[in-house]
Amino acid sequence: MDDSTLVASSKSGIEDRLSITAEFYTLNNVHANSAKYVLLFSSDPSSVIFFGLSPPPLINNNTLTLTSLALTTSFRFLGVWFSLSASSQFVLKQARSMVKDMAALLTLKKLLAQHVAYLYNAVLLSRLEFRLQTSLFFDSIVQSIIFPMFSIIKRKAGLASTTPLALLYLKIPFSIQHAFCRFLLGKKFLLILIFGNLPIMLFLIFKNLWVLRVVLLPST
Incomplete structure (x- = not known):
């Protein structure tokens, strides 16, 4: 399987998605390397975030602690590289x-x-x-x-x-x-974003964006 990218507008949304993926991995005998998880939190970069997963019996570990990327760190999202510091x-x-x-x-x-x-x-x-x-x-x-x-x-x-x-x-x-x-x-569309009103709308949409990249271990 390929690595997964989880996107949500809140911490609880990421926790729900983590719970679903953890249960899916258990059912399909897939192992994810949590040490290589990449967390992006646009409102609070470089912060330690504690996630509590839902407690169904299939999930052995109900907690996960990650550090969000720094403001100047570049990250890849859907094949494109971004940086919170622009x-x-x-x-x-x-x-x-x-x-x-x-x-x-x-x-x-x-x-x-x-x-x-x-x-x-x-x-x-x-x-x-x-x-x-x-x-x-x-x-x-x-x-x-x-x-x-x-x-x-x-x-x-x-x-x-x-x-x-x-x-x-x-x-x-x-x-x-x-x-x-x-x-x-x-970049015609990009110029429209720069000189139009869309940047304000996009800022409101991505103001509290949570993105978590889940890295899977290679199958043996």
Whole structure:
């Protein structure tokens, strides 16, 4: 089984869900590693929370104590990384690492510059767009993230390292997509949230959000 994510608007809601999952695990002979549980409590980060589970006979342990994540700690929810402090540094590090890993993989490959450009457009930008969907960086930062890939394209094409980036954006021969423009285009809804009234509504909804990630032990 995969790890589980429990979401509720109150502590009692999380306790009810924990009781249900504990009973389900007992019935199906599944073991969860409570030491790796991740708790997010938006109203009181970095606090020790005591949970009391319902006392049906199938549940052996009726209590659970967890420490909620710190304000600056990044966490993954439904495949997307967030931070209660609205900091994007962790996501930025992930993006840089993703580009560097791909650049290192393609450096020694016998590929044409057009091949690398295609992988950049079709694969790397798609992955970055998904990873950065909750973060919006300036054009200069985006350019610094993808710089290693541009260096490879220039080298594969036999161009000098000082070649202007404008040449790479020409439709022929590379047709490289502008990363910042692509990311910005995908954030139309985010811009509506920023300049509209929806942020107030979302704040009211998530003001007392409880999220608990349950980590299951591998089956033997």
